[in-house]
Amino acid sequence: MSQTAHSSTPPGKQMLSEQVYAHLRDAIMRGDHPPGAPLKPQELAKEQGVSLAVVREALVRVVGEGLADRLPNRGFAVPSFSDRRWQEIAEARRTVEPVVLRMSIERGDVDWEARVRAAHHRLARTPAYATEEGEYYTSAWAEAHRAFHRTLLEGCGNHALLETFDRLWTASALARRWSAHRNPDRDGAEEHRKLEEAVLARDAGTAAAVLVQHLTLTAAALADDTGQATQG
Numbered sequence: 001m002s003q004t005a006h007s008s009t010p011p012g013k014q015m016l017s018e019q020v021y022a023h024l025r026d027a028i029m030r031g032d033h034p035p036g037a038p039l040k041p042q043e044l045a046k047e048q049g050v051s052l053a054v055v056r057e058a059l060v061r062v063v064g065e066g067l068a069d070r071l072p073n074r075g076f077a078v079p080s081f082s083d084r085r086w087q088e089i090a091e092a093r094r095t096v097e098p099v100v101l102r103m104s105i106e107r108g109d110v111d112w113e114a115r116v117r118a119a120h121h122r123l124a125r126t127p128a129y130a131t132e133e134g135e136y137y138t139s140a141w142a143e144a145h146r147a148f149h150r151t152l153l154e155g156c157g158n159h160a161l162l163e164t165f166d167r168l169w170t171a172s173a174l175a176r177r178w179s180a181h182r183n184p185d186r187d188g189a190e191e192h193r194k195l196e197e198a199v200l201a202r203d204a205g206t207a208a209a210v211l212v213q214h215l216t217l218t219a220a221a222l223a224d225d226t227g228q229a230t231q232g
Contacts, residue, residue, distance in 0.1 A: 039078065101208055105207060179218045179221040
């Protein structure tokens with residue numbers, strides 16, 4: 001029996017659903033749907049020229065990634081700046097990541113050091129903003145940023161801890177974009193440089209402290225509607 005026969009979703013519909021999901025995810029990340037904005041399935045279906053079923057499938061996926069909320073009345077909306085989840089995720093990251101970073105510094109070998117240096121070099125050389133990608137930072141910079149932070153922790157050699165990092169990183173994607181946008185004067189590049197420097201010096205105490213401050217500044221910008229600080 002063919003693989004298609006086993007699938008509950010026809011390939012054509014599956015491809016369409018993937019396209020709508022990618023479009024919706026990118027639109028939320030770009031800020032086309034601002035914080036707290038409703039995501040109306042009927043309007044999205046008309047805009048994309050697809051069925052309500054396809055749109056709802058895409059919305060469920062973005063909800064799963066923390067990019068949208070499913071409301072009690074079964075509607076959908078982009079989360080708000082003041083949503084408590086951003087502070088809870090930040091607290092989780094401040095609890096987990098400095099511990100893993102210390103393990104990474106203790107266990108990482110010279111190959112890990114080389115990867116840290118390369119990841120930081122790539123981050124430092126990748127433009128954070130491009131006119132064609134709107135007012136939020138670029139997808140290329142976002143990936144370089146993720147790779148740098150993950151590489152810092154990979155020396156720990158613990159896959160379960162790295163999977164925890166991956167989940168928290170995905171869950172905080174909107175928080176990072178909003179935070180950076182709310183405080184454009186924050187020198188994230190200098191924070192990353194200090195982090196790399198402390199890690200390569202095998203100074204676990206300083207590295208952990210710099211990371212905690214880095215993560216704290218990101219969450220601080222979303223603590224209220226005025227936004228006093230920000231990127232993690």
